[in-house]
Amino acid sequence: MLTLKDKIGLVVGIANDRSIAYGCARAFRAAGADLAITYLNDKARGHVAPLADEMAAEMFLPCDVEDPDQLDATFDAIGARYGKLDFLLHSIAYAPKVDLEGRLVDSSRDGFGRAMDISCHSFMRMARLAEPLMEKGGALLTVSYYGAEKVVDNYGLMGPVKAALECAAQYMASELGPRGIRVNVLSPGPIATRAASGIPGFSGLIDDTTRRGPTHHLAGVDDVGAMAAFLVSDLAANITGNITFIDSGYHVVA
Incomplete structure (x- = not known):
């Protein structure tokens, strides 16, 4: 039976009630975990605070x-x-709009570097800070997308950034495994989050996934949450270094 009773989790990346991080946090809480939830800044606080209250975040x-x-x-x-x-969930990504909307080869040095720092290296920083608190082992999760592995129209700059994140997670799994700390990557299909709204042509991507994916429907934040809860639970004690697709099978379609 999946339970997170007596487990403490940190959730970073909730922006609103459409966030992947929110779906995961709900699943963690439903399984019995106590949560620490973060918000980006004072502007974001008003959107996140009611959700934290809903989940009785301590x-x-x-x-x-x-x-x-x-x-x-x-x-x-x-x-x-x-x-x-x-356990902790890292569900944050950022790229300056001008760099995200243009060609990868035209991206600025500063924009690429900032996207890599926020979207990828921050996960490593969190792992370093979490490690001393995980003396009896633990689980680290981050969120990627299929555009890390294959070229997806308009995904641009975020493709190589997410590819770096996936590779980093696998190296982290190797380094932290002897400490009993597992590292896994969630790779959902397209979900209409606030971050996704910045990707040009995103509605077309949703339509294509629905049409060509084997199940012909989209996975939602609750589907991602169900997988996240499993991966941080003791049921997944020997699962690490994986990139787990929650995309209704779209990644298998040529």
């Missing part, structure tokens, strides 16, 4: 991963309150 913290002090403070607060962390 900790609600500001966490801008570009601010080292805020990131350190998040993990320090979890350590002070619980003395441990059992």
Whole structure:
């Protein structure tokens, strides 16, 4: 039986009730986990606070991963309150609009570097801070997309950034495995999140996935949440380094 009772989880990346991170947080909470939930800034707080209240989150913290002090403070607060962390979900990605909408070869050095820092390297920073809190093992999850493996029209800059994230997660799985810390990647199909709205032609991608995917329907945030809850549970104790598609089978279609 899947249960997360007595487990403490950190969820980073909820923007609103359409966020993948929100679907995952709901699944974690439904399975019995206690959650610490973060928000990006004061503007985002108003959207995230009601969701944190809904899930009875015991900790609600500001966490801008570009601010080292805020990131350190998040993990320090979890350590002070619980003395441990059992799992975390990293569900954040960013690229400057001008770089995201243009060709990859035209992307700016600064834009590419910032996208890589926020979307990829921040996961490594979180892992480093989580490791001392996972003395008895734990689970780290991040979120990618099929555009990391194959060229998807208009995905552009985020393709190589997500490819780096997937590769990093596999190296992290190797490095942290001896500590009992598992690292896995969720790869959902297209979901109408706020972040996805910035991808040109996104509605066409949804239509194509629905038409060509084997099940002919879209996976939603609750489908992703169900897989996330499984992967951080003890039922997945020997699953690490995986990139798990939750895309109604679209990734198998030529």
